[in-house]
Amino acid sequence: xxxxxxxxxxxxxxxxxxxxxxxxxxxxxxxxxxxxxxxxxxxxxxxxxxxxxxxxxxxxxxxxxxxxxxxxxxxxxxxxxxxxxxxxxxxxxxxxxxxxxxxxxxxxxxxxxxxxxxxxxxxxxxxxxxxxxxxxxxxxxxxxxxxxxxxxxxxxxxxxxxxxxxxxxxxxxxxxxxxxxxxxxxxxxxxxxxxxxxxxxxxxxxxxxxxxxxxxxxxxxxxxxxxxxxxxxxxxxxxxxxxxxxxxxxxxxxxxxxxxxxxxxxxxxxxxxxxxxxxxxxxxxxxxxxxxxxxxxxxxxxxxxxxxxxxxx
Numbered sequence: 001x002x003x004x005x006x007x008x009x010x011x012x013x014x015x016x017x018x019x020x021x022x023x024x025x026x027x028x029x030x031x032x033x034x035x036x037x038x039x040x041x042x043x044x045x046x047x048x049x050x051x052x053x054x055x056x057x058x059x060x061x062x063x064x065x066x067x068x069x070x071x072x073x074x075x076x077x078x079x080x081x082x083x084x085x086x087x088x089x090x091x092x093x094x095x096x097x098x099x100x101x102x103x104x105x106x107x108x109x110x111x112x113x114x115x116x117x118x119x120x121x122x123x124x125x126x127x128x129x130x131x132x133x134x135x136x137x138x139x140x141x142x143x144x145x146x147x148x149x150x151x152x153x154x155x156x157x158x159x160x161x162x163x164x165x166x167x168x169x170x171x172x173x174x175x176x177x178x179x180x181x182x183x184x185x186x187x188x189x190x191x192x193x194x195x196x197x198x199x200x201x202x203x204x205x206x207x208x209x210x211x212x213x214x215x216x217x218x219x220x221x222x223x224x225x226x227x228x229x230x231x232x233x234x235x236x237x238x239x240x241x242x243x244x245x246x247x248x249x250x251x252x253x254x255x256x257x258x259x260x261x262x263x264x265x266x267x268x269x270x271x272x273x274x275x276x277x278x279x280x281x282x283x284x285x286x287x288x289x290x291x292x293x294x295x296x297x298x299x300x301x302x303x304x305x306x307x308x309x310x311x312x313x
Contacts, residue, residue, distance in 0.1 A: 007059045008066055009080075009260040011073045012275040015239050016130065016172065016204060017106055021066070021073040022264060024080025025093065026053050028311065031083040032112045034146040035134075036214040037176055039265050040081055041311070046148050048113065050088040060096045067101055075128070076101070079108030081264055086113070091122035098125070106130060112151050114159030120166055128170040131160060133198070136190020140182055160198045173200035174239070177207050177228065179218035192232050203236040205229055211266050211299045211306050219302070258286045259309060262296055266306035 007024055014020040027045075030053070034043035063076075076097060078084045084107060087093070094105055104127035111131030113119040123129050133156065135141040141153040164171060175191060177183055182191070195203055205228060207219040220228075222238065229236040257276055261267050267275075273283040287307055290296040297310050 007054070007062050009257075009264055010275075011071070012261065014075075014077070015241055017077055017128075018074030019072065020075045020077045020106070021071065021103075022080055023059065023063075023076055023078045023093075024082075024264065025059065025078060025084050025087045025090070026080070026082035028081045030086060031110070032086070032148045032151060033083070033110050034213070035110075035176075036144055036146065036181075036212065037178060037208050037217050038213040039210045040213075042213050047086065048148050048150050050086050050113075050119075052088050053086070056089050056093045056096060059093060060100065063097065064100060071101075071103075073103055075106045076103050077106045077108060078126070083110055083113070085109050085119045085123065090119075091125050094122070094125040104128065110145075111160055111163075112147065112156055114163045115155050116159075120159075120163045123163065124167045124169070126169060128172060129163070129167065130172045130174060130204075131163075132174045132176065133157070133160070133191065133194060134176045134178075135182055136187050136192075136194055140187060144176075144178065144181055157194050157197060160200075164199050170202070171198070171200040172202040172204055173198065174204050174206055175232075177205060177220050177225065179220055183220065183224070183228070188228055188231055195232060201235065203229075203232055204239040205232075205236065207240045209240055209302070211301045211308075255286055255289070258283070259290065259295070262290075262307055263309040266299065266301075266308040268304050268306050272307075 009022040009024065011019045011021045029040055029044040031043045031046060032048055034046055084090060097105055106128040107123055107126045108130050111133065114123065134144050135153060138153045141147065173195065205225050207225060208217045209219055225238045225240060229238050258272055261272060261275060269283050269287065295310055296307050298305050298307050
């Protein structure tokens with residue numbers, strides 16, 4: 001079996017970004033939040049301290065190899081298994097990417113560190129930044145996102161506003177909705193107030209269709225999501241993938257690609273087959289192989305089985 005890719009994964013089809021090549025630049029679950037809905041599980045280290053966690057040169061070398069293989073992607077998406085803005089050389093990485101490819105760069109971030117000037121400067125080098133806002137007040141923020149003690153909802157919103165003033169690119173703001181947490185009329189009104197302050201180019205609604213860090217996290221149905229989208233304004237859309245649409249491209253499927261996907265997020269058999277251009281029978285062969293090796297786990301969510309790479313204790 002080929003060695004698993006170290007920093008890159010995909011390309012995989014994304015409802016938000018088309019065909020996306022993931023770039024993972026921080027240790028697993030190193031984050032400033034510990035969100036109840038996180039599909040990667042609980043945060044192992046909650047921090048606001050930036051660090052040089054891995055060599056930028058190694059990421060760029062792997063990307064060069066991928067480009068030499070004939071990479072076709074709509075975006076290079078910096079995100080992965082932790083909060084990417086915690087990497088202190090994020091800006092240098094984006095500069096390096098821009099020197100070797102014209103593929104646009106996106107950053108998936110929780111937005112919590114945008115109150116820092118250096119983080120805003122790094123993120124401003126990207127083409128699209130996709131931050132999150134899941135609450136309109138402090139109590140709900142702490143209930144859903146369980147932030148580091150040095151964070152607050154106002155610090156998050158103010159940082160997003162400051163970034164909007166400095167960033168000429170696109171901001172696509174994700175709002176993750178959980179039944180019974182942030183879906184009543186008062187909370188939606190507070191979230192809309194924050195959105196009006198931030199002025200993102202898009203607002204994208206998501207919900208818990210995959211396994212979550214905490215049990216009992218309930219997804220909204222498509223009809224309620226659409227009603228909230230209409231309440232939040234014309235630039236709001238629903239992105240929750242209730243049914244993953246297969247991508248038309250032919251992505252070479254290898255065992256390392258399957259394992260790389262499962263390392264970053266839980267995936268169903270349908271997710272794997274659609275992302276990698278496999279039949280479900282072919283995908284099942286890989287899953288069975290990894291189960292026999294004891295390297296993946298499975299969990300059921302709303303009647304669908306999701307697989308994920310087992311993390312070392």
